[in-house]
Amino acid sequence: MLxxxxxxxxxxxxxxxxxxALVPTMGNLHAGHLALIARARAEHVPxxxxxxxxxxxxxxxxxxxxxxxxxxxDAELLDEAxxxxxxxxxxxxMYPQPQTFRVLPDPAIADILDGAAxxxxxxxxxxxxxxxxxxxxxxxxxxxxxxxxxxxLIRRMVEQFALPIHIIGLDTVRxxxxxxxxxxxxxxxxxxxxxxxxxxxxxxxxxxDVRGAxxxxxxxxxxxxxLARLNQLGWTPDYLTLRRRSDLxxxxxxxxxxxxxxxxxxxxxxxxxxxxxxLEC
Numbered sequence: 001m002l003x004x005x006x007x008x009x010x011x012x013x014x015x016x017x018x019x020x021a022l023v024p025t026m027g028n029l030h031a032g033h034l035a036l037i038a039r040a041r042a043e044h045v046p047x048x049x050x051x052x053x054x055x056x057x058x059x060x061x062x063x064x065x066x067x068x069x070x071x072x073x074d075a076e077l078l079d080e081a082x083x084x085x086x087x088x089x090x091x092x093x094m095y096p097q098p099q100t101f102r103v104l105p106d107p108a109i110a111d112i113l114d115g116a117a118x119x120x121x122x123x124x125x126x127x128x129x130x131x132x133x134x135x136x137x138x139x140x141x142x143x144x145x146x147x148x149x150x151x152x153l154i155r156r157m158v159e160q161f162a163l164p165i166h167i168i169g170l171d172t173v174r175x176x177x178x179x180x181x182x183x184x185x186x187x188x189x190x191x192x193x194x195x196x197x198x199x200x201x202x203x204x205x206x207x208x209d210v211r212g213a214x215x216x217x218x219x220x221x222x223x224x225x226x227l228a229r230l231n232q233l234g235w236t237p238d239y240l241t242l243r244r245r246s247d248l249x250x251x252x253x254x255x256x257x258x259x260x261x262x263x264x265x266x267x268x269x270x271x272x273x274x275x276x277x278x279l280e281c
Contacts, residue, residue: 001079003086007135010087014136019045022138024129027051028068029077032173032181036142037081039170043140046084050132052094057124068186087136094131103127109153109248114267114276117238122153129154133163141165146172146180148265148278149248172277174200180277187273195234199266199277202230202240207264207281210242215253230268237268245280
């Protein structure tokens, strides 16, 4: 695997092949990231992974400074996974001047759920992903479904800007006890790690409960009950809710009657660690 740190070297390496698949990451890699690499390799094109901790998507009191940076280990894992090219720029390379031009995503997607809890987060995500797309110009890009709202936003961005990129969403990779793999799981204490699968259990319980709901009012009541149960277990939830898969809006009575594909999504803090998860239903 070739590792490059500058845009000049990246473009020189990319010229060796006409088609590439991109896997963007912030590093501190785990089995979920490596599954993205494997999925990209299944497209039978060379794979480039990026590692960049993007300041633009972190709020002023979030964990940008303490987010784990493990570049040497990450490079070894990517090499073993069959990645062809690693692009690992520093902040000065990625943003050589202040990034005053930004991608403003649709507020209907970007200002709800995680966007409501983390104002400006998805503007930072959309901006860095668009910049990576312009730098790499991949034909394919692979993202995990754990970040469900992010995946929808990126799909919409690619559609509306007519980018010639096939976006692939990969199912969430989980630990044996059901916890969605995340770089932030490393923040959990041993006791918190033992409690962490409760979030997926809450999603499964809500997905089961709403199957019999006929009205949005019934769904809302079930969501409130699920939030209360999570609170009682010691979590601080931002949301635990049922939404349409297509646009992450609450399902209407007609949607519930027709069985419109939905997803339950949750974000909650356990101690100092914020975890997200979702379950299609």
